[in-house]
Ligand SMILES: O=C(O)CCC(=O)C(=O)O
């Protein structure tokens with residue numbers, strides 16, 4: 536499908552009109568927004584077992600979650616070779632002939648291996664300039680090579696974030712059932728677009744899970760909302776970008792907010808991002824952590840919903856800011 540778009544663009548440099556955003560004037564054309572000065576977390580100090588240095592990183596994590604909902608992870612232990620192998624595997628898939636890829640054309644949003652265009656082209660007015668491959672990799676593994684290292688990174692970060700809220704690890708296990716956590720691996724490809732001012736790669740949205748871990752090729756395009764302003768993200772070499780998802784906002788009772796982000800396309804280079812999203816188990820009903828409510832005598836800011844129902848609803852709806860989470864606000 537990427538080839539189809541690329542070929543149609545090569546044959547005829549006009550932009551396919553069905554891709555024009557329903558409100559093209561809302562697509563940003565100005566790339567002069569500030570570059571984000573994103574907090575940096577040294578993962579090796581979080582996970583090396585030394586309490587003093589860990590405590591310092593836990594404080595930094597808490598601050599990053601509160602002020603940004605977004606941070607960069609360095610010294611994560613994932614080799615450059617493994618990152619390159621992941622990138623190659625996704626590129627290999629996107630380069631397959633359309634008939635081969637079409638075997639995985641997702642008909643249902645909860646299919647464990649699903650490829651497609653846009654976000655959910657059955658409900659959108661106009662598709663986005665993006666193709667994706669989504670693979671469930673936990674609790675049942677649906678892919679040929681096992682990136683357990685990603686889950687380790689996310690679980691250690693979750694423990695650190697939980698700690699920064701002053702909560703016990705046992706409560707995290709009870710609340711989120713992380714041994715059966717739902718993890719999905721997504722490759723996004725954004726082909727060069729002749730008219731980047733008319734469409735999005737992905738419009739403004741938050742992610743449904745707890746944490747999302749992202750790496751990309753050398754082409755930028757990600758923007759995050761920070762204190763009401765969009766800022767451009769330029770990742771550090773060999774780092775992962777992490778953002779908080781809607782279920783972190785729910786379980787922390789709104790103290791840590793899921794961050795709005797969006798992907799811009801450009802007319803020069805293909806951008807590829809590989810994203811792994813970690814959530815609770817699909818059967819968990821996540822509610823604000825009880826001890827956070829008791830401690831501050833706060834009312835619950837969110838109603839609970841089974842995570843599976845949240846994901847299914849979010850994936851079946853138009854991608855629109857935090858609209859699915861907003862339904863759960865009390
Ligand atoms: O490509 C990107 O940078 C963002 C991807 C994204 O937000 C997503 O897959 O949810």
Ligand SMILES: [Fe+2]
Nearest residue numbers: 740741742796
């Ligand atoms: Fe996202």
